[in-house]
Amino acid sequence: MNPKIINHSVKFIEIDAQNAGQRIDNFLLNQLKGVPKGHIYKIIRKGEVRVNKGRIKQTYKLQFGDSVRIPPVKLAEKKQLPAPGRSLLTLIENSIIYEDDSLLAINKPSGVAVHGGSGISYGIIEAIRALKPDAKFLELIHRLDKDTSGCLLVAKKRQALVFVQDLLRQRKTDKRYLSLLCGKATFKREKVTAPLLREELKSGERFVRVDKKGKESTSFFTVKERFNDTSLVEIKIVTGRTHxxxxHAKFLGHNVAGDNKYGNYACNQRLKDRGLKRLFLHSAQISFEHPDTGENITIKAPLSDDLANFLQILKRQK
Structure with missing residues (x-):
């Protein structure tokens, strides 16, 4: 396999306002598409990357006006991945629910990964980049699991990415989900603070369980409607831990309907027979301070037709 030269000679890049404040390793990952993180850390460590003619660490944050030296980099040629199909592009284009100069939000369909990897050639972000080839910057602000639908934010500017991610870290956003839980909930509103520990199985699959050694995690469950043997709830998450x-729903004793990993098999089968074909977990809305205006905005993602129609079935059976 012949090596592909990412850049043929030494490059010098002057940092503009768009890239100021970004870590040097993240900046290089964006500049040297396809180069493994390990190799980028290696050329930083060896001093081949210089900022203002001096050596830096991978944690260095770029300043406006910095001059960055990027050495020639070779990478083994990889097989060209196919472009996202027209059906996926149309699906994503029709899922856009908000867009301005700095942000884009889509109502993510269930079953589509947010990014390529682990055997997936492309995901949501690759499709958005294909839809907007002239955009200089498009990055996911946060993620949703493949089977979860709903509101997903994408930054169109570096400053917007950093700003909203800082809000998420500082817990200054309001994220609300809708979910159908197995069983008729006896509570009206329940706060869950069970700590969560993430493990990786030998297969590479991620698994999360309640454990006192885990990270502190907080969710608020509020019942919106009770059906014969299920409950529609709104969940506000304060932390954003994996799964x-x-x-937390399993900890409450009311597993999320259609959850094949943490769910209740008997409940899932009953609901599948009635027409539920997927995980009933939907990111319904997110509220946060806009990075440009400073105003608080709320972006809402309506339930997909399949989930909305299934709720109508439950209402009729009630």
Whole structure:
């Protein structure tokens, strides 16, 4: 396999306002598409990457006006991945629910990964980049699991990415989900603070369980409607741990409907027979301070037709 030269000679890039404040390793990952993180850390460590003619660490944050030296980099040629299909592009294009100069939001369909990898050639972000080839910057602000639908934010500017991610870290956003839980909930509103520990199985699959050694996690469950043997709930998450809602719901004794990992098999089968074909977990809305205006905005993602129609079935059977 012949090596592909990512850049043929030494490059010098002057940092503009768009890239100021970004870590050097993240900046290089964006500049040297396809180069493994390990190799980028290696050229930083060896001093081949210089900022203002000096050596830096991978944690260095770029300043406006910095001059960055990027050495020639070779990478083994990889097989060209196929472009996202027209059906996926149309699906994503029709799922856009908000867009301005700095942000884009889509009502993510269930069953589509947010990014390529682990055997997936492309996901949501690759499709958005294909839809907007002239965009200089498009990055996911946060993620949703493949089977979870709903509101997903994408930054169109570096400043917007950093700003909203800081809000998420500082817990200054309001994220609400809708979910159908197995069983008729006896509570009206329940706060769950069970700590969550993430493990990786030998297969590479991620698994999360309640454990006192885990990270502190907080979810608020509010019942919206009770059916014969299920409950529609709104969940506000304060923290954003992996599989948090699904594991906290299990902790409550009311597994998320259609959850094949943490769910209740008998419940899933009953609901499948009535027409539920997927995980009933939907990111319904997110509220946060807009990075440009400073105003608080709320972006809402309506339930997909399959989930909305299934709720109508439950209402009729009630």
């Amino acid at each position: 948090q809602i699904r594991v």
